């Protein structure tokens with residue numbers, strides 16, 4: 001079955017207004033296959049500027065805007081939080097939820113992440129749910145157990161059918177920002193495990209969910225990773241801050 005390909009840029013707490021305009025003009029030069037979608041996730045303050053800059057018709061078809069986090073609450077006295085509705089008003093379509101940096105530095109639990117996923121879906125945003133094991137967990141053969149434990153609360157919260165509307169990003173923590181990438185074979189094996197785990201719950205849905213790889217993906221290693229059967233795209237950190245390099249990755253996405 002043909003799944004859509006997604007190349008997503010997670011700028012994290014990096015970037016500025018000039019990167020917004022450089023990225024928009026850079027991406028405007030690309031001719032991508034219809035099946036490939038580029039999602040750019042800048043920090044909250046840059047969302048309206050990105051949306052405004054990317055109004056060209058060709059860009060609108062190719063690029064979607066994403067946020068890096070969202071509140072599980074609807075509205076109210078939650079200082080510093082940003083709601084799904086606010087994101088939508090800024091033209092956002094995707095939202096990264098449960099990135100390992102949020103799990104580790106801000107102590108977001110899989111239960112909280114499941115609530116955020118439900119909130120995002122309720123309002124029509126597509127969650128990009130991040131899962132991944134630490135180096136110690138991989139070394140002690142815990143990878144599959146950890147990934148299942150991260151996914152199960154989301155399945156319990158939203159039900160497996162709703163996975164037809166989500167994207168999953170497998171990001172081994174030891175590969176994030178370290179220059180150490182999972183080999184294409186290792187990444188494929190883990191993606192295959194994730195799809196099988198979902199298929200054990202519901203075969204049709206498992207076949208539909210785009211599975212992205214994240215962790216030191218760059219212009220040099222993207223082609224082999226993206227060629228794997230169960231890798232449907234990438235979630236790119238460092239390399240998404242360099243317009244030319246990010247364009248190479250977008251062009252390597254399978255159509």
Ligand SMILES: O=C(CO)COP(=O)(O)O
Pocket residue numbers: 010099171175176177178179214215216217235236237238239
């Ligand atoms: O965390 C990531 C994307 O969400 C990956 O970051 P790097 O590409 O910098 O390793």
